Amino acid sequence: MSDSKRYGTYHHGDLHNALIVAAAELIEEHGSVDFAMAEAARRAGVSSAAPYRHFRDREALLDAVAQVAFIALDQLTRDVAASHPRGSESCIIALGKAYLGFVTDHPQFYDLMWGDQGLRITERDLANSGFYVLQDAVSAWCEATEIRDEDTLGLAVKLWATAHGLACLAMNRTVDRFMADADIYALLESSTRTFLDGLRRNPAEKTRL
Amino acid sequence: MSDSKRYGTYHHGDLHNALIVAAAELIEEHGSVDFAMAEAARRAGVSSAAPYRHFRDREALLDAVAQVAFIALDQLTRDVAASHPRGSESCIIALGKAYLGFVTDHPQFYDLMWGDQGLRITERDLANSGFYVLQDAVSAWCEATEIRDEDTLGLAVKLWATAHGLACLAMNRTVDRFMADADIYALLESSTRTFLDGLRRNPAEKTRL
DNA sequence: CCGGAATGTTAATGTATCTAACATTATGTT
DNA sequence: AACATAATGTTAGATACATTAACATTCCGG
Numbered sequence: 001m002s003d004s005k006r007y008g009t010y011h012h013g014d015l016h017n018a019l020i021v022a023a024a025e026l027i028e029e030h031g032s033v034d035f036a037m038a039e040a041a042r043r044a045g046v047s048s049a050a051p052y053r054h055f056r057d058r059e060a061l062l063d064a065v066a067q068v069a070f071i072a073l074d075q076l077t078r079d080v081a082a083s084h085p086r087g088s089e090s091c092i093i094a095l096g097k098a099y100l101g102f103v104t105d106h107p108q109f110y111d112l113m114w115g116d117q118g119l120r121i122t123e124r125d126l127a128n129s130g131f132y133v134l135q136d137a138v139s140a141w142c143e144a145t146e147i148r149d150e151d152t153l154g155l156a157v158k159l160w161a162t163a164h165g166l167a168c169l170a171m172n173r174t175v176d177r178f179m180a181d182a183d184i185y186a187l188l189e190s191s192t193r194t195f196l197d198g199l200r201r202n203p204a205e206k207t208r209l
Numbered sequence: 210m211s212d213s214k215r216y217g218t219y220h221h222g223d224l225h226n227a228l229i230v231a232a233a234e235l236i237e238e239h240g241s242v243d244f245a246m247a248e249a250a251r252r253a254g255v256s257s258a259a260p261y262r263h264f265r266d267r268e269a270l271l272d273a274v275a276q277v278a279f280i281a282l283d284q285l286t287r288d289v290a291a292s293h294p295r296g297s298e299s300c301i302i303a304l305g306k307a308y309l310g311f312v313t314d315h316p317q318f319y320d321l322m323w324g325d326q327g328l329r330i331t332e333r334d335l336a337n338s339g340f341y342v343l344q345d346a347v348s349a350w351c352e353a354t355e356i357r358d359e360d361t362l363g364l365a366v367k368l369w370a371t372a373h374g375l376a377c378l379a380m381n382r383t384v385d386r387f388m389a390d391a392d393i394y395a396l397l398e399s400s401t402r403t404f405l406d407g408l409r410r411n412p413a414e415k416t417r418l
Numbered sequence: 419c420c421g422g423a424a425t426g427t428t429a430a431t432g433t434a435t436c437t438a439a440c441a442t443t444a445t446g447t448t
Numbered sequence: 449a450a451c452a453t454a455a456t457g458t459t460a461g462a463t464a465c466a467t468t469a470a471c472a473t474t475c476c477g478g
Contacts (some may be wrong), residue, residue, distance in 0.1 A: 011443055011456055032325070036434060047458050052436070054456090107326055115324055116241065116318050116374055118381025126386055129321040153388055157378070158371070158400040165374020169366070170325025179362055191404070198407030219473055220425060245465060257429050258468080262426090266468065 016054045018044040023065050027108045033062065043163055059120075062112060066120050069109045070128035073102055077130030081137060087144030089196060091137045095186050096163040099130065103167035104184070114164075134160055147199060155199070162191055225263045227253040232274050236317045242271065264391050275321045275329050279337035282311055282322075286339030290346060296353035298405060305372040308339065312376035313393070319380055323373075327413075343369055356408060361397045364408070371400055 007013035022043040026035035037058050038048035042050050055061040080098040084091035105112055112120070135156035169175045170184040216222035231252040235244035246267050247257035264270040289307040309403035312319055321329070344365040351359050378384045379393040 009444080009455095015456080037436085038434075046456095048434095049436080049438095049459080050457055110326070111324060114377065114381055114383075115320060117319070118383055121381065121383065123386070126383065129383075131387060154396060154399075157384060157388060157391070158375075158396060158403075161374035161378055161396075161400070162367075162371045164372070164378055165370035165376075166367075166374070167374075168323065168377055169370055169373055172323055172330065173341075173442070174323075174327060174330065174335065174338075175366060177332070178340060180365060182366070187363060187367060190363075191370070193402050194367075194407035194411065195400070196407070197410045198403035198405070201406045201410045202403065216474085219427090220475075224425080246467090247465070254423095257466090258428080259426055261467070 011039065012044065012046055012050075015044060015046060015050060019051050019054060019061060020064050020068060024068065027065065027112065028106075031108055033108070033112055037061070063120055063122075066109075066112045067122075067125060067128075069106070069113055070125040073099075073113075073130055074128035074133075076102055077133045081133045086137070087140035088192070089141060092134070092141055092196070093136055093189050093192050095134050096129070096159065096192055097185050099160075099163045100167045100170070100184060100188055103164075104170055107171045110168075131156065131160060135145055141196075145200065150199075159192065159195070162195070163188060166191070220252065221255055222261075224253060224259060226256060226258050228263060228270060229273050229277060232270055233277065236274065236321065237315075240317055242317070242321055246270070249314065271321060272329055272331075275318075276331075276337075278315070278318045278322055278332060279334040282308075282339055283337035283342075285311055286342045290342045295346070296349035298350060298402070299369065301343070301350055301405070302398050302401050304339070304343050304346055305401055306394050308369075308372045309376045309379070309393060309397055312373075313379055316380045319377070340365065340369060350405075354409065359408075368401065368404070371404070372397060375400070 012018060019040055022040040023035065026039055027033055037051055040061070041048045041051050044050075051061065053171045055064065076098055077095060080094050081091060083093050110203070113125075114121070135152055137155045138159065142148070142152060142155070166175070166184055166188050170182075174185060175182050175187075221227060228249055231249040232244065235248055235252070236242055246260055249270070250257045250260050253259075260270065264273065278309060285307055289303050290300060293303050322334075323330070326348060347365045348361045348366065351357070351361060364411070375384070375393055375397050379391075384391050384393060384396075
């Protein structure tokens with residue numbers, strides 16, 4: 001029933017997905033989210049009004065693209081976590097670097113995912129943000145490092161914020177302009193190691209209220 | 210010559226600035242940057258075409274608003290730095306908290322300043338981003354803490370990234386959804402303290418290439 | 419006080435989103 | 449198979465906004 005060959009030329013057969021793909025391509029090509037609805041429709045081979053049978057409005061199409069992006073991020077995150085020893089420092093660092101790479105390799109999708117004050121982000125998207133994978137890695141690291149009684153949720157947020165912030169500043173070329181030839185991956189790694197060193201030094205510091 | 214009373218009703222007298230103010234207000238009210246050029250014009254009491262005598266296009270008006278926002282951030286940053294002992298850890302933390310407050314108090318301006326992949330940011334804006342103030346605070350702290358031979362530029366970027374990332378995740382309500390009742394200021398403070406602890410523990414770690 | 423530069427106005431123009439009315443195809447029921 | 453109906457497309461606007469063109473008024477330097 002998902003075989004588009006069953007449809008004639010009048011009905012597309014899988015316009016919903018075709019529009020998501022077209023929109024993603026256009027975002028990639030334009031380098032931003034400012035493509036025209038009609039352009040996506042044309043690329044999918046339908047008239048400019050057809051998309052509205054599948055998406056309430058332009059925003060809804062963007063939501064759908066964002067959801068796909070979150071799923072891709074989640075997949076990447078899981079793959080990275082799976083290829084590093086659970087509880088290792090290298091796993092946490094690899095997760096951060098993967099996040100950094102995801103953002104900087106697809107800067108066009110950043111706004112889609114995190115921009116607009118996050119109005120587009122759903123609970124489902126957050127579950128696909130890789131955060132829970134990071135939190136698990138942090139928990140495992142705390143156990144392995146014999147750091148007990150830590151607020152792993154808070155730790156994960158702090159580590160995430162560091163990677164996110166660096167990704168953000170790297171993406172909009174802010175880091176480059178302050179540090180020529182900056183290696184953001186090296187920055188993230190050393191920043192993370194310093195932070196974890198700090199935890200080892202003073203593990204009892206809790207942050208939740 | 211800046212006295213608008215010298216002008217009659219036909220000429221506004223200070224439309225350039227009035228438009229910047231109107232745009233800022235509209236951004237604040239709409240909660241985003243999606244106001245109409247004509248709306249800003251109406252608020253300034255002129256016709257919808259008048260703004261184009263002062264700004265090439267809508268983008269140019271947004272640039273101008275962003276520049277004002279950067280100047281405000283710079284001023285805030287300098288004030289905070291001046292009210293804390295130079296070289297103190299509290300100064301670095303206060304700077305981070307001020308940054309966090311600036312972003313979360315005016316979330317509408319975030320996209321304007323850092324969004325759109327930072328295409329709007331000029332060199333002048335960066336000088337007004339508060340970064341150099343932070344870098345100076347970090348340098349002073351390193352001296353006071355007898356941590357020598359450190360890459361203060363890199364350290365400042367790392368600290369900035371942490372504050373920026375947390376601000377970003379707080380602003381789009383991502384942190385809230387993972388941690389109910391999260392106190393982002395407390396998170397930033399403990400994160401920063403842990404990081405500085407890590408530096409004290411292992412100060413020789415350098416990151417530049 | 420005159421002439422040009424600035425700055426405003428009104429009236430298009432072009433483009434984008436979205437809707438309305440209508441056409442065609444798919445699907446499920448008898 | 450034949451029909452009813454839902455789903456999905458199409459064309460032709462309606463509306464909103466950015467921007468420009470042509471023209472009007474005011475400011476300011478000589």
